[in-house]
Amino acid sequence: MNTYVPGLPWELQPDACVIMYDNAGIHDAAGDAFMHANGMYFVRLPAYFPNLQPIEGVFNELKRNVRDLVYLNHRYMTKPMRLMATSTAMLTHAQVAGQFVRVSNNIAALL
Amino acid sequence: MRMLFHAPLSPASPLRVSLRLRRPATMFSEETRQHVLGLLNEDYSPEVVRGIMGFSKRSMRRWMKNLRDNGTVWRNQVLQNSHEDAAVRNPALTHAIMSLLHREPAAFLKNHSDLLIALSIDYPSSDHRYVSAATVYRVLRANNITRKRVERLHSERSEEAQRAFEVAINAIPMRCLISVDESHTAGSDMYRPYGRSVKGVPCRLFDRDTRPVPSKSTMMAVSLSHDVLWSTTVILGGAQTSDD
Numbered sequence: 001m002n003t004y005v006p007g008l009p010w011e012l013q014p015d016a017c018v019i020m021y022d023n024a025g026i027h028d029a030a031g032d033a034f035m036h037a038n039g040m041y042f043v044r045l046p047a048y049f050p051n052l053q054p055i056e057g058v059f060n061e062l063k064r065n066v067r068d069l070v071y072l073n074h075r076y077m078t079k080p081m082r083l084m085a086t087s088t089a090m091l092t093h094a095q096v097a098g099q100f101v102r103v104s105n106n107i108a109a110l111l
Numbered sequence: 112m113r114m115l116f117h118a119p120l121s122p123a124s125p126l127r128v129s130l131r132l133r134r135p136a137t138m139f140s141e142e143t144r145q146h147v148l149g150l151l152n153e154d155y156s157p158e159v160v161r162g163i164m165g166f167s168k169r170s171m172r173r174w175m176k177n178l179r180d181n182g183t184v185w186r187n188q189v190l191q192n193s194h195e196d197a198a199v200r201n202p203a204l205t206h207a208i209m210s211l212l213h214r215e216p217a218a219f220l221k222n223h224s225d226l227l228i229a230l231s232i233d234y235p236s237s238d239h240r241y242v243s244a245a246t247v248y249r250v251l252r253a254n255n256i257t258r259k260r261v262e263r264l265h266s267e268r269s270e271e272a273q274r275a276f277e278v279a280i281n282a283i284p285m286r287c288l289i290s291v292d293e294s295h296t297a298g299s300d301m302y303r304p305y306g307r308s309v310k311g312v313p314c315r316l317f318d319r320d321t322r323p324v325p326s327k328s329t330m331m332a333v334s335l336s337h338d339v340l341w342s343t344t345v346i347l348g349g350a351q352t353s354d355d
Contacts, residue, residue: 001289001332001334001340010282010283010284010287011284013284013287014287015286015287015334015335015336015337016286016287016288016289016334016335016336016337016340017287017289018283018287018288018289019289019291019332020280020288020289020290020291021290021291021292022292024292024293025221025222025225026293043276043279043280043283045276046269046272046273046276047217047220047265047269047272048217048220048265048266048269049269049273049276052276052277052280053290053292054288054290054333055290055291055292055331055332055333056292058290058331058333058339059292059294059329059331062294062329062331063294063296063300066296066300066301067300067301067302067303068303070301070302070303071303071306076301077298077301077321077324080324080325080327080344080346081344081346083301084296084327084329084344085344088329088331088339088342091338091339092338093338096333096335096338096339097335099290099333100285100288100290100335101285103285104285107277107280107281110277111277111278111281
């Protein structure tokens, strides 16, 4: 990831410099403190608000790949790590970008 | 709960047997109790009734007292044989739960362990007996607090935060965001319950047992410019508690 530059307008900030995550129990104050200490800029989603999280849709695509792979070759069921690696590699740029567009449209609709 | 029944033999008899039987949910029905009291009213002595029905004299005295005081054979007509719920009648616990509900409704929507930690501020286990999550939900139900009502309380509180977040996130370009989360993939996620095939060709679906397949947790970060920035999968062990 790139480093967020404080004070710089958003138009001039580098790509992939803001981490966005939800309020799961594992995302505790210690993690926030670690990222803050390392100069990482992050935003937390409000509680129970996953429709603005692009990766939720990416996971949906990932699990569709999992089902397709197991359907085509049942031996993947005994090789879980290979299954997940192959499923992740099958994710395309269009699929990931489509989820960011979906979130952008959601924000526009809510405002 | 178990109850010990003895055969009607003399205590000194070598043939005395004892049978461990599971006690029924309702020990003795209302009809049975009224029948016993009817026998007593017909001038049968308690010893004779005890010999016929097998009840203790203390039970019969208690039922007679209940009938005299309450008009029924039960001490409490509503509860009947059930015990009163000490947790529901505990004002300190009820106050602590209701305070937490109005202060932080999200606590009741998270993991049970998080709920108990949040509750321990108002109701520390060092001062009281340990309270389980089931007890907390029982107290909520006794106070007519349903999950739907908790969710409404939470959404009303968080609507303001959601609006503020929408404004803040709208200012950040999508290319700057890295979306991070984790997801579990269990055996049931691998099974495709429906399929498609060419007309006239039977659809081939595998009925595989996915239960032995280990559950996996995938942590992933995606961004608009890098696609999948980072991904890690770990195999999880079997669940030990309901929160796992």
